[in-house]
Amino acid sequence: GENVEQHPSTLSVQEGDSAVIKCTYSDSASNYFPWYKQELGKRPQLIIDIRSNVGEKKDQRIAVTLNKTAKHFSLHITETQPEDSAVYFCAAGAGSYQLTFGKGTKLSVIP
């Protein structure tokens, strides 16, 4: 089955700096790669997703890149703000949306 590795497990950045979180996946059949933000005690919320027919997608301060050949994808957050502090999960799946999640990255943005 699919295996998703996520790094780093924790990340601290100064407010205004950029944050990058990286994930690798193992199953070449995976074609859907969402990123979720989870605040303490709350549900995962989709922040951006990308499909395998696209190499990059951007939504304001958030961007995701996908390298299918290397089987890795990354989340980039620019101009970080304290409210970006949360746990971020990457996931990979095929059309059925049986998503395999990474272990999460706890992002702390220091004011």
Place this chain on the structure above:
Amino acid sequence: EPEVTQTPSHQVTQMGQEVILRCVPISNHLYFYWYRQILGQKVEFLVSFYNNEISEKSEIFDDQFSVERPDGSNFTLKIRSTKLEDSAMYFCASRDLGSPLHFGNGTRLTVT
């Protein structure tokens, strides 16, 4: 914006007891899921459900687990005989064809 709703928000039960976790998916969604998250760990897939039957399930989803869509709005997860290691946050999710997953707020299950 429509939401997936889950009840109860917190359920405490004794080991060996049966529990039913309830979910109301978004009304026009066709695909339903249960995921779980043990405290401090990653979210894990349990089961997907479409057209009134299970479409996929993980190794975690053993014979102690079952799902049901008893009517046109509810989607339930039953654990027949709970174990301590079943303590986790259980998330229901739903989606429409081609849309991303929408998660509910979760039910925190504590087995004592």
